[in-house]
Amino acid sequence: xxxxxxxxxxxxxxxxYRATRKGANEGTSTLALPLPSQFVGSFAIYGVLGLLPDSxxxxxxxxxWGLVAATFLNLYQPLKQGQTxxxxxxxxxxxAAGNTAA
Numbered sequence: 001x002x003x004x005x006x007x008x009x010x011x012x013x014x015x016x017y018r019a020t021r022k023g024a025n026e027g028t029s030t031l032a033l034p035l036p037s038q039f040v041g042s043f044a045i046y047g048v049l050g051l052l053p054d055s056x057x058x059x060x061x062x063x064x065w066g067l068v069a070a071t072f073l074n075l076y077q078p079l080k081q082g083q084t085x086x087x088x089x090x091x092x093x094x095x096a097a098g099n100t101a102a
Contacts, residue, residue: 007064008046
C-alpha cells in the first residue's frame, strides 16, 4: 500500500508543479494554483485503487505509477482555468469556445 501512497504523492506534486510553472511562464505576478478539480480527480482515482484488496496491491501500485508517468509525459492534460471543453456540432465548424460558426 505504501507504493500507492507514494505514487499519489508524486501525482499531487506533479499537478502542483505544472500549475505553478505555467503561471510563471505566462508572466503573471500572481501564483497560479492548480484547480481543486485536478486534486479531486487524483483523490478519486487513487482512492478507488486503494480500495482493492491487499492481494492486488502490486497491481494498484503499478497503475498508480503509470498515471504518474502519464502526467509526467503530458499524456494527461487537465483543462486550464477558464477553458471550456469543445463541443462537437452537427453542422458547421467548431470554434475554440465550443460555439459553432455557420
